[in-house]
Amino acid sequence: MKQIIVLVALILALPAGAAQLIVELEHTRKSWQTDELLKHPSAQTVHIESDVSYKRDMTYRAVPLADLLPGITAQNHLQAIALDGFAAELAAAPLLEKHGSRAWLAVEDPAHPWPALGNSQHSAGPFYLVWTNPQAGQISPEQWPFQISAIKQMKTVSERFPALLPDPTLAPNDPVNRGFALFQKNCLACHRLNGAGDALVGPDLNIPYSPTEYFHSDFLKRYIRDPQSLRHWPQAKMPAFAASVLPDTDLELLVGYLKHMAGRKQP
Numbered sequence: 001m002k003q004i005i006v007l008v009a010l011i012l013a014l015p016a017g018a019a020q021l022i023v024e025l026e027h028t029r030k031s032w033q034t035d036e037l038l039k040h041p042s043a044q045t046v047h048i049e050s051d052v053s054y055k056r057d058m059t060y061r062a063v064p065l066a067d068l069l070p071g072i073t074a075q076n077h078l079q080a081i082a083l084d085g086f087a088a089e090l091a092a093a094p095l096l097e098k099h100g101s102r103a104w105l106a107v108e109d110p111a112h113p114w115p116a117l118g119n120s121q122h123s124a125g126p127f128y129l130v131w132t133n134p135q136a137g138q139i140s141p142e143q144w145p146f147q148i149s150a151i152k153q154m155k156t157v158s159e160r161f162p163a164l165l166p167d168p169t170l171a172p173n174d175p176v177n178r179g180f181a182l183f184q185k186n187c188l189a190c191h192r193l194n195g196a197g198d199a200l201v202g203p204d205l206n207i208p209y210s211p212t213e214y215f216h217s218d219f220l221k222r223y224i225r226d227p228q229s230l231r232h233w234p235q236a237k238m239p240a241f242a243a244s245v246l247p248d249t250d251l252e253l254l255v256g257y258l259k260h261m262a263g264r265k266q267p
Contacts, residue, residue: 018110019126022150023068032068034126037107042067046104046132052144052239053117053124060106060130066096068105072153079154080129080145085200088129088145088189089157094137101137105148106130122147140246141239142189157184161196163266164188166257179257182250186241194266201237210262212255220258221251 018034040063051058074093081087095103108114108125116123124146131139158165166176190202211220223230227238
């Protein structure tokens with residue numbers, strides 16, 4: 001009974017609408033409350049042009065994400081986990097940059113909530129990874145996870161999910177391996193492949209069939225560029241991938257990886 005009373009007291013002590021972010025790294029684990037982040041010494045107001053989620057300019061109170069990742073190096077790998085099952089795979093190197101594209105954790109102030117997203121009743125909060133000058137680093141829409149609940153240090157995708165790997169006899173710089181890197185950056189946050197991955201949003205891209213098996217290649221590229229141009233429905237979640245974030249050469253490499261994996265199905 002005493003433990004329950006203490007827990008209730010802690011909940012009542014939190015401001016209405018406050019949230020908690022878990023940052024779980026190899027050697028440390030930290031729980032951040034909304035008010036702690038809003039008062040963080042590095043917190044500042046940032047202006048985001050053409051915000052990926054809101055499709056317009058936005059202003060946030062935000063903390064440089066690198067300041068919340070003690071001990072992380074450019075060689076490490078992280079995952080941002082959202083409340084809806086979206087699991088963004090994030091190479092650490094871009095998150096640590098202080099020039100060019102810069103990553104920020106936007107924090108929703110319960111006293112000044114953000115607008116709802118589309119027809120949803122929910123905003124992008126309580127925590128949202130946003131970028132200033134995203135064009136400099138060709139930051140993908142999948143690198144803007146919103147409604148984040150946790151950020152965790154993980155082993156690399158290749159180590160965790162061998163079912164995603166191309167033929168091991170291919171050279172490291174083979175176009176298929178380069179396409180695999182693009183798949184991790186742009187697709188794995190929403191999709192699994194061969195049943196491998198942590199995402200719970202979109203369908204598997206190889207089981208039972210790869211999209212390269214039922215889409216003519218040109219239509220598949222058009223679909224990736226603008227999903228709503230081929231399959232339009234209000235509840236669709238897949239974003240468009242403009243040439244500014246996924247150039248034509250990269251799109252070719254990505255489709256090449258999917259074609260290659262169509263021949264490497266695993267039960």
